[in-house]
Amino acid sequence: MSDVAATRASTRAAIVDAAAGLLHEGGPAAVTTRGVAEQAGVQAPTIYRLFGDKDGLLEAVVEHVMATFVSAKATAVEEATAADVDPLADLRTSWRQQIDFGLANPAVFRLLSDPDRVIVSPAAQAGRQILAARVRRLATTARLRVTETRAVGLIQAAGVGTIQTLLATPPEERDPELADAMLDAVLARILTDASTETPSGPTATAVALRAFAPQLHALSESERQLLIEWLDRIT
Numbered sequence: 001m002s003d004v005a006a007t008r009a010s011t012r013a014a015i016v017d018a019a020a021g022l023l024h025e026g027g028p029a030a031v032t033t034r035g036v037a038e039q040a041g042v043q044a045p046t047i048y049r050l051f052g053d054k055d056g057l058l059e060a061v062v063e064h065v066m067a068t069f070v071s072a073k074a075t076a077v078e079e080a081t082a083a084d085v086d087p088l089a090d091l092r093t094s095w096r097q098q099i100d101f102g103l104a105n106p107a108v109f110r111l112l113s114d115p116d117r118v119i120v121s122p123a124a125q126a127g128r129q130i131l132a133a134r135v136r137r138l139a140t141t142a143r144l145r146v147t148e149t150r151a152v153g154l155i156q157a158a159g160v161g162t163i164q165t166l167l168a169t170p171p172e173e174r175d176p177e178l179a180d181a182m183l184d185a186v187l188a189r190i191l192t193d194a195s196t197e198t199p200s201g202p203t204a205t206a207v208a209l210r211a212f213a214p215q216l217h218a219l220s221e222s223e224r225q226l227l228i229e230w231l232d233r234i235t
Contacts, residue, residue, distance in 0.1 A: 012050050012060075014040045019061045027107045028058060062111045066123035069101055073130050080137075087137035088191075092183065094134055095159065099179045102163035109163055131155060139211035143191050147207065147232075151190045158186045206234040 018039035022030045031054065037044045051057040073094065080090040102109040111117060118124045135151045138144055144151055162182045166174050175181075210231040213224055 008050075011040075011042060011046065015042060015047055015050065015057070016060050016064050019057055020065055023058070023061055023065075023107045024105065028111070031058060031061070058111065059117070062108050062117070063121060063123050065105060065108050066112060066121065066127070070123050070127045070130065073097070073127065077130055077133050087134065087141060088143070088187075091134050091138065091155075094131070095155070095183050096179070098159050099163060099166075102159075103166060106167050109167070113160065113164070128152065128156065136211050138191070139207050142205050142207070143193075144207040145192045146190045148211065154186050154190060155183075158182050206231050 015036060019031050019036045022032075022035055022039065033044045033047055033054065036047060036057070047057060051060055076094070077090070079085075080087075112121065112124055132148065132152050135144070135148050135155070138151070139148050146154075162179050166178065169175075210228060213228045213231065216224055216227070219227065
């Protein structure tokens with residue numbers, strides 16, 4: 001990286017960090033060009049040159065904060081897989097972390113709640129892929145009784161709804177057990193038996209085999225696709 005590029009990257013990072021601090025403390029309204037420039041030690045035109053406008057800066061800040069969180073989650077799921085941590089326990093831990101993140105970063109959460117932002121956000125899409133990886137770990141133990149796609153959708157929808165509900169409630173009035181109760185409700189819908197580790201039923205077995213199907217290299221590509229089609233009919 002050239003000196004000019006390195007300086008540009010350093011300046012950009014300083015601006016994003018400054019804006020992230022203001023966003024966390026006072027929400028989007030606190031992210032003013034003057035305030036960010038003072039915090040980052042730059043001139044206002046520099047912000048416009050690098051980000052275009054305030055919305056462009058907010059996009060960069062949200063992506064930065066979310067990407068940092070998602071990176072930590074990616075590491076966690078890799079470690080859980082390597083250590084053979086129980087998939088259900090791992091999912092519960094991840095759920096709690098997601099709820100805590102949303103409550104600790106309300107401005108970021110609200111900005112990312114905009115469907116148009118989520119669709120184009122690499123960090124948001126990476127977060128969904130990490131959730132899908134955790135759900136796949138559950139599927140391979142034959143404990144899912146719905147498709148992986150349905151399970152991911154239900155968990156994600158429940159998480160967004162739970163955070164929105166808690167943020168809309170004064171802190172002193174929030175139900176401390178709401179998040180866990182919501183997850184339990186979802187697990188009761190997607191697992192063969194959320195209270196045990198014992199798989200049961202043909203659907204759970206089909207979902208588990210569906211999770212392994214892409215790795216069945218003893219079959220040809222056309223055979224794998226046919227098997228996947230059959231399993232999808234079952235699930």
